[in-house]
Structures are given as C-alpha cells and as structure tokens.
Amino acid sequence: MAYNYVATAQPPTSVTHSLTAAFTGPNDTNLxxxxxxxxxxxxLTPEGLTPQHDINVYGRIAIFEVFRAANEPQDWLFIVTQRFQFCVLAYDAGTQQVVTKAHGSIRDSIGRSSEIVTGGNIDPEGRLIGMNLYEGYFKVIPIDSGKGILKDTFNIRLDELRVIDIKFLHGYNKPTICVLYEDYKAARHLKTYHILLKEKDFAEGPWSQSNVESGASLLIPVPAPVGGVLIVSNQTIVYHNGSTFHAIPMQSTVIQVYGAVDKDGSRFLLADQYGTLSVVALQHTGKDVTGVHLEVLGETSIASSLSYLDNGVVFIGSTFGDSQLIKLNADRDEHGSYIEVLDTYVNVGPIIDFCVMDLDRQGQGQIVTCSGADKDGTLRVIRNGIGINEQASAELPGIKGMWALRETFAAEHDKYLLQSYVSEIRILAIGDEDEMEEREIPAFTNVKTLLCRNMYGDVWLQVTESEVRLISCNSLSLSSTWSPPLGSRITVAAANPTQVAVATSGGVLVYLAVENGQVTEKTKVKMEHEIACVDITPLARSDATNGDVSMTGSPSHWDMAALSSSICVVGLWTNFSVSVLKLPTLEKLTTESLGTDLLPRSVLCSTFEGKDYLLVGLGDGSLMNYELNVEQGTLGTRKRVSLGSQPLSLSTFRSKNMTHVFAACDRPTVIYSNNNKLLYSNINSKEVNVMCPFDSESFPECLALSSEEELTIGTVDDIQKLHIQTFHLNEWARRIAHEPESHTLGVLTVSFTVDDTGEEVDQGFVRLFDDQTFEVLHSYRLDPFETPSSVVVCPFSGDSSSGSYFVVGTAYIHEDEAEPHQGRILVFAVTGIHGERKLQLVTEKEVKGAVYCLNAFNGKVLAGVNSKAQLYKWSETTDNEKELVSECGHYGHTLVLYMESRGDFIVVGDLMKSVSLLSYKQLDGTIEEIAKDLNSNWMSALGIVDDDTYIGSETDFNLFTVQRNSGAASDEERGRLETVGEFHLGEFVNRFRYGSLVMQNNSTSTQNPAAGPTDMVDVGEQAPIVPAAQSQSMLFGTVSGMIGVILPITKDQYSFLLRVQQALTQVVKGVGGFSHKDWRMFENRRSMAEARNFIDGDLVESFLDLPKPQMMKVVDKLNNDGMLDGTDQFTVEDLTLRIEELAQLH
Known part of the structure; x- marks a missing residue:
C-alpha cells in the first residue's frame, strides 16, 4: 500500500478575482x-498596499463579491466555491479575525452545471443574491432587509439555456436582471426579467433586444441614476437602456474584464486578451446618456480582474502574468502610454511544465518553470534559499577571522574590514574611489587576532592570544591593555559594547569591563574543562535596560540598542556542555549537557520576534536551539537541526531592520523567525568559513564572506523560504528539459502575433538557453502551422558520439482537423562551447499524428503519437547517417498524453482512460498491456511513486494512486490497477517531477517523545523523519502557480498523521464553515469517495501557527482518541518538534 504526504511548497499566485471594499473598517480601503x-x-495606506490577512479556504473560489448588509457600517464578503458551497464573511475589528455570518450549500441534486460562472450576482439594493449555476435555472438567495441574514434559497426556471452573461440592473423598484444569451442558431439576444420574491418567479422585464452583435460577450451594468447596460462585443461597445441606444466601434479584440472607476458609472476600465487597458466613458446630462467615448490607455499584464483603488491607482489581477499596481497619469509618456507601473506581484502560474536542476550536486533542486501565457510567458527559477548578490570579491586565501569597524561608536556605517590570518592581520578600508584598499593603523598589533569590534567610548577592541587591547578611534593610539598571567594565553573571546569575556588556557573565564576607554578585570572563574566557545551578546528586548550606560537620542547604529548583557554563555570541551553564567559575578545559573561527541564550537544568544534563544553550533555541523529565560538563566526545550557536516560558526547580521543569524559552515545557512518559528534557509553559495556584516556607504547592508580561497562582499536576498527569478520571454513557454552535460535548457515556445486581417498567427520555436545565465544561445524555427508539444533529453544505444540529445515532438495544427494527423520527432545535438553552443538537427522522423509525449527508454525513445505508444531505436549507417527507426508500438488508447517508464515497464496516462501499465518484451521486440485502471479518469499529469505504484492527477482537481497487483491469483486481478489512494487537491496539476527544494539531510531529532510504534524518527540518531523519502520526493506544478510536494510515508507514519489530522479538524474549523473532510473528498463527474492514504500536510503543519491554547486542545484530542496503545501521552512540545521536522522536509 502506498501512503503519501502532500504539502504546499508555494501557495497559489494567480489572482482570479479582486475587489475594492471597506472590509476591515468603515473608512478603510481594502483590496x-x-x-x-x-x-x-x-x-491601502499612504505607503501603498499593506498585507493584513492570508486565509486558506476549503474550496476553489468561483464567485467572490462584496455587499453591504442592512445597517452594517462595513462590507461583507460573499464566496461560492466550485462545489457550490457558499459563505458570507465579515471582519471583526475587535478580534481582528474574519468571522462567518452565514454558510451552506446551494448544490442541486440534478441539473447540468453552467459552462460560464458570471460575476455581478448581487442585487445593487442588497435584496437578494442571484446566480446562474445550472443550465435552465436561476438560483436565488433572498436577503432579509432588516437583519442582513440570508433566507432559504430557491430556483426559478430560466428558458435561456446558453447563457453568455447575466447582470443585475440598477434603478428598478424590483430586482431586475439582464440576460445575454445565444439561441440554437448561434444568434445572440438580450432579455430583462423582474424577480418576484414572493411568487418565486420571473416577470417580464422592462425591455429586451433581439439580435445583438454575434460577438457580444460581456454586460456592464451602469449604476443609478443613469442606469442601463453596456453591451461589449468583439468590435463594438453599445449603451442600451431600453429607450436610448449609443454604439461606438473598436479594434477587434475580446474584452475579458472590466472595473468601475467612478461610483456614478461614468467611466469603466476594460482589459482585453492581449493586455491592452482602455477606458470607456459615458457622456451624460442627468440621467440621459448623450454619447460613449473609448480611449486606449496602454499595456498591462493580461488581466483577469481590475480594481480601481483611489487617486488613479488600479490593481491589475492576472492569471497569465504578474499582477500589477498601476497609476493612470493625466499625460502620455514617451511611449504613448498613460500607465505607470508602481509595483509588481509575482505570479508563476500557470505552470505549464517545469524541470528540476541540481546544479551544485548537493541534492537540492531548483525548479525552472514554463510560466504564464502569450505575451506574459516567462521562465521562472525557483529555489529554496537565499542568494548573495556579489558586489566585490578578491582572492584572499587563509582568512581565519573578520570584523567590520566603524570610525566612531555612533557612526552609522562601517569604514574598515579587519582580517586575521594565521600570524598577521590586514585592514581594508573604503578609499575615495569607493575601492577597497589596504590601510595601516599601527596601534593594531600585527599578530593573529581572535576578536575585534567597536566599543562604547570610541575605542576599538583587539583581542590577541597574548592581550586585550583598546585603541582610540580618534588618536589611533593604544589607550589600554589587559594581559593574562604569565604562561597563560587567551584561547577564545567575546565582547559587546561595554563588556569582554575571555577564556585563557586551563579553563579560566575572565570577565572584563570597558569604561572611559579603559579595560579592567572584574571577575574570573575556573571552569571544569577547557573552554571551547563563549558569548555575551546583549539581548535588546531583555537587556537594554540592564546596562550601566544609558543612551539618549535616537540610535544611529543597531549596536547601540543594547550595550551590556546580564549573562554569559560558555561551551566546554571534554564534557560537551554549555553553561549560563550570571554577570558580573560569573555565578553558574544553568548547565546543559549536549550528549556524547556533541562538541560546542560556537554559542550565540539572539532574540527573534521578541523571544530569546540560545543557539549552539556543534562540531558535526548541526545546531541546537533552546528558548532562553534571561532573568533566571534557564533553558527551555532543545531542538536540533543538521545544517552541514563541518563545524558551525554563528554570528548575527541585520537585513531590512531585522536581526538574523548566519551559520558559517560547508552549507552556510541563515536562521530567522516567522510566526514565532525558527526557520533555516541555506545560502546559495559554496562553503563559508567566516562571515561578518559590512554595512559601509559604498556597500550598504552587505555581508563579507570568506572561503578557503577568496573574500566576497555582497548583499543578501530577502530573507524568505522561496526565491523566484523571472526571465521574460514575451512568448508562451510550453515544454522544458535540462541537459546537464552541456549546461543548457531546451525550451519549446510559441509566439503569437496578429496579422493584418486581425487573425492570430502562432510560430513555434525550439530555443536553447544557458542553464545559469538564461540567455538564449540559439533558436530553431519550426514550420508554419507546426506546434512544439514535447521534449526530452535522451542518450541512444549504438550512438557513436555517446552523448545526449534534445528530442522534440511536434504536431501540425490545421483548423479543419479534429486531431492532428501529422507531426515530427526532431533530434538535436548541442554543439560548440560557452557562448557558441548551438542546436544542430541530427535527424528527424515524420509521424502520423501529434507527438504528445516523449520518454527516454533504455537507450531508445518512447513517443505518444495520438492513440499509440511507439518505440523508436537509433540507427547509424556506415557513412554516419543517423536516423530513428520504429521498433514496435501499442494501440488501444484514446490519446497517449503522458508516459513514464521504469526498467521495461511503461506507464501511460490517457486522455480519458486513466492509467495503464505496459511492458516491453525485449526478446520479442513488442509492447504489451499487462494492467489498467478500469475507472475513467481524464488525466492531466502522471508520475511513478515506486515499482508498483503510480500517481495521477485528473481534470477535476483530484490526485489518485493506483497499484499493480502482481501477486494476485487470477489473471483478471493481475490485469487490474487497483485504486489505493484518493485525495482532492483542488488544483489542476500539469506536471510531476522527482526532486526536492531542500537539502537532503536537513532534519534530525534528539528527543524521545512518546516512543512507540508511531514514532516518526529514529530517536537520538541523525535520521530523517521520512526514511528515504527525499530520494523519491516528488514536486508538482499547477495552473494556479501552486507548487506542491509529495513525500512517501510508511503505514505507521500515516496512521499517526491521520490522528493528528483528525484532532486538528475537531479544533480548527474552516473559514466560512466549510468542512475539511468534504473538501478533501475525491469527486469527479461520476463518483465521490472519502480521501484515503493521503495526508493533508498543509493542515498538519497549520498546527505550528496555532495559539498555545489551541495547540493544547489538539494535543488533548490526540491523547484521548483511544489510539495511544499504552505509549506515553504527547505534549505540545513533542508534537511541535515532530511537525517542525516534517515541515523541514520540503
């Protein structure tokens, strides 16, 4: 049996609907x-748009509108899901929560769903909600005018079956709708109806219009006092109110969305399928419209929604490109556009295809997606981790330590960068030309240095193995020194602006104070063993008031936020422990044993989101973290994470006014906090031995990083989990494949142009990209009417060059053909090096159909050509002529859209016949079907979980797994693929790929919470939670831009997580009253079934964001579900630890 854990690596980014409303307060402008x-x-604030809430809904949002209920000061939100669940949501300013005012189902047991779900479903006077959800029926939800509550729903028979659009009209005493529909002769007409709530029926409306333009597709109701409707078609816009009629022509296009600018409805924004934004204005005198005017404003992303905010600022929501915040200016710019883009919001949807590249060979992938469509087509590079944007670098091998120094303590920017080597120091300074140049400051002694920093009182601290030195920032002369007793040397040191702690040989810890430019010894204590590391970082939140020195005025450097610490932390050799000592007495408050062989190499106190932590970097590359109580010096629960395999060195840095921690090692990592959870993002650079912040005027907010060979100064990306780079193509990227040997990507694209007659013309290309710079190296133009449909990187048996090729499948598309009857398989080699790499067509094969999919198959290539799975082998003649030769094939499919293979087994995803398993018989040279799924699933993607289990996604947004029953007794059972897992994902999956966005070995546990058969971790061992899951973890990309991960889990893990899931659903209720169980239920056109053998990772991981009281309720439900089997009860800490470790696997 196959069990899978499904979680979101990136939530949906496509904006399907947008609204402007006063949702959070009567005077707020919300988007x-x-x-x-x-x-x-x-x-909306003077600074721009501020995000307030991001809310998960147990449903796909189909209708999304606001209305003002009776006597309410602010707007309510009405949502209908694709499964016809509805809810009304309001905002409670007191609790700052979204609350549910009403919810229910408007699903009918019979009836065919309407093809088009229209917007504008709420009567302008707030009397009712009306929707055309089923063909031939109009669904009505009356609204109680006094209380604002929803009454029982009912249907009204609607004679017009082929509805194009329905909108409520303004200015009538009775609720009135306008229906744009098409008759059986494909002519389009308008009708209006009054809705009679008491009679639950229609009455004939005030007017109708037969035979409107055949391209009419959109109705725009005009608010009172003007009233009436704008009828938008491909080439005209017509204003009509039953008596007045105004028409204006426009260039042929399809207007997709509109947005009102003025409350009186005198101006509307229109956006078309090409991303052109226009404004239509009604000239009117009182209620009488005298004319209609249309003007093109400029180009935006292809819009799916338009929301006018204020002062000419408009939000452009997009499903095909990035969403935008734009400003409409009064005058045209040099390009003739009135549009100024203020901000851009990344949207990676729709993900048509993607590949996973592991360029560093570290087991961590980065995804390259074919995103967007038409002119908004892009390649997106998505990686987990933080990039360093290099500003300067130099070959400086052998740096052992590095510190930035300011000219004075209060100075805002760093001036010098001091580096320590084995036996000397070098000081780099920013020169007049903004160049780094070496500088001599004689007062710094030129020997190996353990620590340098600015101290309060405008002195620099230098700690060497033989002394502690204070050097005046003003006179550049030595102002004070302290030395250990004769025969003793300083081994490690730590300091803050007013305090120094040094460890000397023999395990002696000495506490020194710095006052008025002088250093004095205050206390010392002999520890049980030699000291490995020490820290006295002040914690701003806790200790700022504890310092002896008070600061006035606003601090210009973050160093000034806290000047002293009340505690000192030391890590010891030999007994592998850390101790918290009180300052100034050095009295021991707490000692924590780390366990055998866990040597502390670096300790650091830090505050994240108001919580104090002690971080301990270990010699094996792992990190311990503890919550720290500074007043009592006590440590909370410990958690351990493996970051690398070399010793860690921890240091703090600032980015965008937030403090983060940098762990330098062979896999450098940034530690940060979000929602009071510590998160770990690896830095996308090779080994870092030493890091220090370097915030100079020439290099603001930079880090200085040194490896064995070089020094790099660079800025750091935003501290977040996923980073997305965008490469605009201005055409549609359809398929992608990566060829590691030549460091190239093969991308199949289609560009769209409009010819002189207004017809769309597409042109297909095979383009070669560099896999690091993403520049186009070469392009191969396909034939007219030829569309690229598939690509794979494939080596061939018997090939004399023994390299890999890009194999491309195409189809010739002709409008008069239901299915393509001609296509090609093209084989390209990459020739040349560096910038001279090119695609060379080696051979081509004409086929009788579209090549929907290709698969590299044991030195041959498999092709899905219309209804046939065809195998081709490589052939070379003596005069080096190369060609593909058909070996065998398998018929019996509707359309072979997807193929994956493992060994001699071939898994086929069919257009409508679900999944089938084929086997290649080498001896016979044939392909036979050995098993198939008897269900009818309309496939959208396919993957192989293991030898006997296959995963599919289908067009009703479900995931399912089927399993081969090879051990069954009868031929009939063996020939059937059994459905073993079902799950409603709620997203349309376009591709599964093996891979992971995180490092392979990055989670371990050191505790033993409730050991038992459900244990997810080999406790005390450095073992991943899901054994071997990472090697088989699968990523998937969806139309909405959501990227998900599927991790295989064991039966015990599934049983445990199912219990957690059930406990969570009892405590955490879905927004809008929607049920989690119903949401995840597998449902297609023919059947419904409860989700099974899939775990909803998003629900499980939502536990980490719950307030503590709700966490305790979940744990209580878990402990009392009757499934403990005699094992110990769970605590909140146990469950948090388990789920955190699980979350780190993706």
Missing part, C-alpha cells in the same frame, strides 16, 4: 484578492 483556494486582504 481583496482571490487566489484559487485562498484569499488575501490588503489595506
């Missing part, structure tokens, strides 16, 4: 965004 299964609430 509400729907993104597939989530919605966001933003507040």
């Amino acid at each position: 509400l965004l729907a993104k597939s299964t989530r919605f966001e609430c933003h507040l």
Whole structure:
C-alpha cells in the first residue's frame, strides 16, 4: 500500500478575482484578492498596499463579491466555491479575525452545471443574491432587509439555456436582471426579467433586444441614476437602456474584464486578451446618456480582474502574468502610454511544465518553470534559499577571522574590514574611489587576532592570544591593555559594547569591563574543562535596560540598542556542555549537557520576534536551539537541526531592520523567525568559513564572506523560504528539459502575433538557453502551422558520439482537423562551447499524428503519437547517417498524453482512460498491456511513486494512486490497477517531477517523545523523519502557480498523521464553515469517495501557527482518541518538534 504526504511548497499566485471594499473598517480601503483556494486582504495606506490577512479556504473560489448588509457600517464578503458551497464573511475589528455570518450549500441534486460562472450576482439594493449555476435555472438567495441574514434559497426556471452573461440592473423598484444569451442558431439576444420574491418567479422585464452583435460577450451594468447596460462585443461597445441606444466601434479584440472607476458609472476600465487597458466613458446630462467615448490607455499584464483603488491607482489581477499596481497619469509618456507601473506581484502560474536542476550536486533542486501565457510567458527559477548578490570579491586565501569597524561608536556605517590570518592581520578600508584598499593603523598589533569590534567610548577592541587591547578611534593610539598571567594565553573571546569575556588556557573565564576607554578585570572563574566557545551578546528586548550606560537620542547604529548583557554563555570541551553564567559575578545559573561527541564550537544568544534563544553550533555541523529565560538563566526545550557536516560558526547580521543569524559552515545557512518559528534557509553559495556584516556607504547592508580561497562582499536576498527569478520571454513557454552535460535548457515556445486581417498567427520555436545565465544561445524555427508539444533529453544505444540529445515532438495544427494527423520527432545535438553552443538537427522522423509525449527508454525513445505508444531505436549507417527507426508500438488508447517508464515497464496516462501499465518484451521486440485502471479518469499529469505504484492527477482537481497487483491469483486481478489512494487537491496539476527544494539531510531529532510504534524518527540518531523519502520526493506544478510536494510515508507514519489530522479538524474549523473532510473528498463527474492514504500536510503543519491554547486542545484530542496503545501521552512540545521536522522536509 502506498501512503503519501502532500504539502504546499508555494501557495497559489494567480489572482482570479479582486475587489475594492471597506472590509476591515468603515473608512478603510481594502483590496481583496482571490487566489484559487485562498484569499488575501490588503489595506491601502499612504505607503501603498499593506498585507493584513492570508486565509486558506476549503474550496476553489468561483464567485467572490462584496455587499453591504442592512445597517452594517462595513462590507461583507460573499464566496461560492466550485462545489457550490457558499459563505458570507465579515471582519471583526475587535478580534481582528474574519468571522462567518452565514454558510451552506446551494448544490442541486440534478441539473447540468453552467459552462460560464458570471460575476455581478448581487442585487445593487442588497435584496437578494442571484446566480446562474445550472443550465435552465436561476438560483436565488433572498436577503432579509432588516437583519442582513440570508433566507432559504430557491430556483426559478430560466428558458435561456446558453447563457453568455447575466447582470443585475440598477434603478428598478424590483430586482431586475439582464440576460445575454445565444439561441440554437448561434444568434445572440438580450432579455430583462423582474424577480418576484414572493411568487418565486420571473416577470417580464422592462425591455429586451433581439439580435445583438454575434460577438457580444460581456454586460456592464451602469449604476443609478443613469442606469442601463453596456453591451461589449468583439468590435463594438453599445449603451442600451431600453429607450436610448449609443454604439461606438473598436479594434477587434475580446474584452475579458472590466472595473468601475467612478461610483456614478461614468467611466469603466476594460482589459482585453492581449493586455491592452482602455477606458470607456459615458457622456451624460442627468440621467440621459448623450454619447460613449473609448480611449486606449496602454499595456498591462493580461488581466483577469481590475480594481480601481483611489487617486488613479488600479490593481491589475492576472492569471497569465504578474499582477500589477498601476497609476493612470493625466499625460502620455514617451511611449504613448498613460500607465505607470508602481509595483509588481509575482505570479508563476500557470505552470505549464517545469524541470528540476541540481546544479551544485548537493541534492537540492531548483525548479525552472514554463510560466504564464502569450505575451506574459516567462521562465521562472525557483529555489529554496537565499542568494548573495556579489558586489566585490578578491582572492584572499587563509582568512581565519573578520570584523567590520566603524570610525566612531555612533557612526552609522562601517569604514574598515579587519582580517586575521594565521600570524598577521590586514585592514581594508573604503578609499575615495569607493575601492577597497589596504590601510595601516599601527596601534593594531600585527599578530593573529581572535576578536575585534567597536566599543562604547570610541575605542576599538583587539583581542590577541597574548592581550586585550583598546585603541582610540580618534588618536589611533593604544589607550589600554589587559594581559593574562604569565604562561597563560587567551584561547577564545567575546565582547559587546561595554563588556569582554575571555577564556585563557586551563579553563579560566575572565570577565572584563570597558569604561572611559579603559579595560579592567572584574571577575574570573575556573571552569571544569577547557573552554571551547563563549558569548555575551546583549539581548535588546531583555537587556537594554540592564546596562550601566544609558543612551539618549535616537540610535544611529543597531549596536547601540543594547550595550551590556546580564549573562554569559560558555561551551566546554571534554564534557560537551554549555553553561549560563550570571554577570558580573560569573555565578553558574544553568548547565546543559549536549550528549556524547556533541562538541560546542560556537554559542550565540539572539532574540527573534521578541523571544530569546540560545543557539549552539556543534562540531558535526548541526545546531541546537533552546528558548532562553534571561532573568533566571534557564533553558527551555532543545531542538536540533543538521545544517552541514563541518563545524558551525554563528554570528548575527541585520537585513531590512531585522536581526538574523548566519551559520558559517560547508552549507552556510541563515536562521530567522516567522510566526514565532525558527526557520533555516541555506545560502546559495559554496562553503563559508567566516562571515561578518559590512554595512559601509559604498556597500550598504552587505555581508563579507570568506572561503578557503577568496573574500566576497555582497548583499543578501530577502530573507524568505522561496526565491523566484523571472526571465521574460514575451512568448508562451510550453515544454522544458535540462541537459546537464552541456549546461543548457531546451525550451519549446510559441509566439503569437496578429496579422493584418486581425487573425492570430502562432510560430513555434525550439530555443536553447544557458542553464545559469538564461540567455538564449540559439533558436530553431519550426514550420508554419507546426506546434512544439514535447521534449526530452535522451542518450541512444549504438550512438557513436555517446552523448545526449534534445528530442522534440511536434504536431501540425490545421483548423479543419479534429486531431492532428501529422507531426515530427526532431533530434538535436548541442554543439560548440560557452557562448557558441548551438542546436544542430541530427535527424528527424515524420509521424502520423501529434507527438504528445516523449520518454527516454533504455537507450531508445518512447513517443505518444495520438492513440499509440511507439518505440523508436537509433540507427547509424556506415557513412554516419543517423536516423530513428520504429521498433514496435501499442494501440488501444484514446490519446497517449503522458508516459513514464521504469526498467521495461511503461506507464501511460490517457486522455480519458486513466492509467495503464505496459511492458516491453525485449526478446520479442513488442509492447504489451499487462494492467489498467478500469475507472475513467481524464488525466492531466502522471508520475511513478515506486515499482508498483503510480500517481495521477485528473481534470477535476483530484490526485489518485493506483497499484499493480502482481501477486494476485487470477489473471483478471493481475490485469487490474487497483485504486489505493484518493485525495482532492483542488488544483489542476500539469506536471510531476522527482526532486526536492531542500537539502537532503536537513532534519534530525534528539528527543524521545512518546516512543512507540508511531514514532516518526529514529530517536537520538541523525535520521530523517521520512526514511528515504527525499530520494523519491516528488514536486508538482499547477495552473494556479501552486507548487506542491509529495513525500512517501510508511503505514505507521500515516496512521499517526491521520490522528493528528483528525484532532486538528475537531479544533480548527474552516473559514466560512466549510468542512475539511468534504473538501478533501475525491469527486469527479461520476463518483465521490472519502480521501484515503493521503495526508493533508498543509493542515498538519497549520498546527505550528496555532495559539498555545489551541495547540493544547489538539494535543488533548490526540491523547484521548483511544489510539495511544499504552505509549506515553504527547505534549505540545513533542508534537511541535515532530511537525517542525516534517515541515523541514520540503
């Protein structure tokens, strides 16, 4: 049996709906965004849009509208999901929470769903909500005018079956709708109806219009007092109110969305399929419209929604490109556009295809996606981790320590960068030309240095093995020294602006104070063993008031936030422990044993989001973290994470006014906090031995990083989990494959242009990209009417060059053909080096159909050509002529859209016949079907979980797994692929790929919470939670831009996580009253089934974001579910640790 854990690596980014509303307060201007299964609430402030809430919905949002209920000071939100669940949401300013005012189902047991779900479903006077959800019926939800509550729903028979659009009209005493529909002769007409709530029926409306333009597709109701409707078609815009009629022509296009600018409806923004933004204005005198005017404003992303915010600022929501915040200016710019882009919001949807590249060979992938569509097509590089943007670098091998120094303590920027080597120091300074140049400051002694920093009182501290030195920043002369007793040497040191702690040989810890430019010994204590590391970092939140020195005025450097510490932390050799000591007495408050062979190499106190922590970097590359109580010097629960395999060196740095911790090792990592959880993002650079912040005027907010060979100064990316780079193509990227040997990507693209007659013309290309710079190296133009459809990197048996090729499948698309009857398989070699790399066509094969998919198969290539799975082998003649030769094939499919292979087994995903398993018989040279899924699933993607288990996604947004029953007794059972897992994902998956966005070995546990059969971790060992899961972990990309991960888990892990899931659903209720169980239920056109053998990782990991009281309720439910089997009860800490470790696997 196969069990899988499904979680989100990146939530949906496509904006399907946007609204401007006063949602969070009567005087607030909110932007509400729907993104597939989530919605966001933003507040418009003078600084721009501020995100306030990001809310997960148990459903795919189909209708998303606001209305003002009776006697309410602010707007309410009405949501209908694709499964016809609805809810009304309001905002409670007191609790700052979204609350549910009403919810229910408007699903009918019979009826065919409407093809088009229209917007504008709420009567302008707030009397009712009306929707055309099923063909031939109009669903009505009356609203109680006094209380603002929803009454029982009912259907009204609607004679117009082929509805194009329905909108409520303004200015009528009775609720009135306008219906744009098409008759059986494909002619389009308008009708209006009054809705009679008491009679639950329609009455004939005030007017109708037969035979409107055949391209009419959109109705825009005009608010009172003007009233009426704008009828938008491909080439005209017509204003109509039953008596007045105004038409204006426009260039042929398809207007997709509109947005009102003025409350009186005198101006509307229109966006078309090409990203052109226009404004249509109604000239009117009182209620009478005298004319209609249209003007093109400029180009934006291809819009899916338009929301006018204020002062000419408009939000452009997009499903095909990045969403934008734009300003409409009064005058045109040099390009003739009125549009100024203020901000851009990344959208990686729709992900048509993607590949996973592991360029560093570290087991951590980065995804390259084919994203967007048409002119908004892009390649997106998505990686987990933080990039260093290099500003300067130099070959400086052998740096052992590095510190930035300011000219004075209060100076805002760093001036010098001091480096320590084995037996000397070098000081680099920023020169007049903004160049780094070496500088001599004689007062610094030129020997190996353990520590340098600015001290309060405008002195620099230098600690060497023989003395502690204070050097005046003003006179550049030595002002004070302290030395250990004769025969003793300083081994490690730590300091803050007013205090120094040094360890001397023999395990002696000495506490020194710095006052008025003088250093004096205050106390010392002999520890049980030699001291390995020490720290006295002040914790700003706790200790700022504890210092002896008070600061006035606003601090210009973050060093000034806290000048002294009340504790000192030391790590010891031999007994592998850390101790917390009180300052100034050095009295021991706490000692924590780390365990055998866990040597502390670096200790650091740090505050994240108001919580104090002690971090301990170990010699094996792992990190311990403890919550720290500074007043009592006690340590909380310990957690351990493996970051690398070499000793860690910990130091703090600032980025965007937040303090973070840098762990230097062979896999350098940034430690930061989000929602009071410590998170770990690796730095996308090779080994870092030493790091120090370097914030100079020439290099603001930089880090100085040294490896064995060189020094790099660079800025750091935003501290977040996923980073996305965008490469604009201005055409549609359809398929992608990576060829590691030549460091290239093969990308299949289609560019769209409009010819003189207004017809769209597509042109297909095979483009070669560099896999690091993403520059286009070469392009191969396909034939007219030829569309690229598949690509794979494939080596061939019998090939004399023994290299890999890009194999490309195409189809010739002709409008008069239902299915393509002609296509090609093209084989390209990459020739040349560096910038001279090119695609060379080695051979081509004409086929009788579209090549929907290709698969590298044991030195041959498999092709899905229309309804046939065909195998081709490589052939070379003596005069070096190369060609593909058909070996065998398998018929019997509808359309072979997807193929994956393992060994001699071939898994086929069919258009509508679900999954089948084929086997290649080498001796016979044939392909036979050995098993198939008897269910009818319309496939959208396919993957292989293991030898006998296959995963599929289908067009109703479900995931399912099927398993081969090779040990069954009868031929019939062996020939059937059994469905063993079902799960409603709520996203349309386009591709599964093996890979992981995180490092292979990055989670371990050191505790033993409730050891038992459900244990997810080999306790005390450095073992991943999900054994061997990472080697088989699978990523998937979706139309909404969501990127997900699927991790195989064991039966025990599944049983445990299922219990956690059930406990969570009892404590945490879905927004809008939607049920988690119903949401994850597998449902397609023919059947419904409860989710099984899949765990909802997003729900499980939401435990980490719960307030403590709710966490305790979940643990209580878990402990009382009757499934403990005699094992110890769980604590909040146990469960948090387990789920945190699980979350770090993706």
